[in-house]
Amino acid sequence: MGAEGCEEKSSEVNPENVPMGFVPLVQPEILAYLNPFSSMNMVSYNKTETELPLLPKRTGHPYQSRQQPLQKKPRTSFTKTQVQILENRFKDQKYLASMERSVLAAQLKMTDAQVKTWFQNRRTKWRRQEAEARDNEVRTVFRFVNSYRNQLADLNQTS
Structure with a gap:
């Protein structure tokens, strides 16, 4: 089927004679060139969904599709x-x-990179330890305050 056949068919179609809601049948070879997201490219296709050409699925982050190093x-x-x-x-x-x-x-x-990485990792460990120490101090203060509050409450009840 050449381009001449397409021209003849398209010249035969009169927009006034096309029923409302009619969607023209498009050849499968042409379907691949149409933008499936464009409302102008609505087509009728006599194949089931499983037979239609599928777009590649996008899953995850683009870098996840990279091949992993061999070792x-x-x-x-x-x-x-x-x-x-x-x-x-x-x-x-x-x-x-x-x-x-x-x-x-x-x-x-050692290499420069090894020392650099060691210091980066050690700073991360140090920050985590500092945060844990601060959390422990806060817990200790809360325990002290709660203990003091309970003692005051006990004194108020006995008086």
């Missing part, structure tokens, strides 16, 4: 000496400048 990088373990030096440095200084980080990495025979 996960093994966890890096540090010596006790390295960890002790890193911990001591962290007590004094929570953030290192890039030059300080490079010097420390060379001293510990």
Whole structure:
């Protein structure tokens, strides 16, 4: 079926003779080129829904469709000496400048990235510990206040 056949058929259709609500039948080859979301492209198609071409489903975040690396990088373990030096440095200084980080990495025979990651992870742990300590202090104060309030209530009842 060529373009000439389409022209002949389209020239035969008179809009005045088309019944209200009529939706023209479109060839399956043409259907693929129509925008399915456009109200202008309403078509009648004699196939069931399962036979219609489906749009690819979008699920999740776009980066989820990335292929996973073949092997996960093994966890890096540090010596006790390295960890002790890193911990001591962290007590004094929570953030290192890039030059300080490079010097420390060379001293510990670690990469710059390893030291950077260690400090990032340690700061996260430190923040969590600080938050837990604050929560414990608040709980202690509430316990004290409740205990004091209960003692006052007991005194008021006995008097």
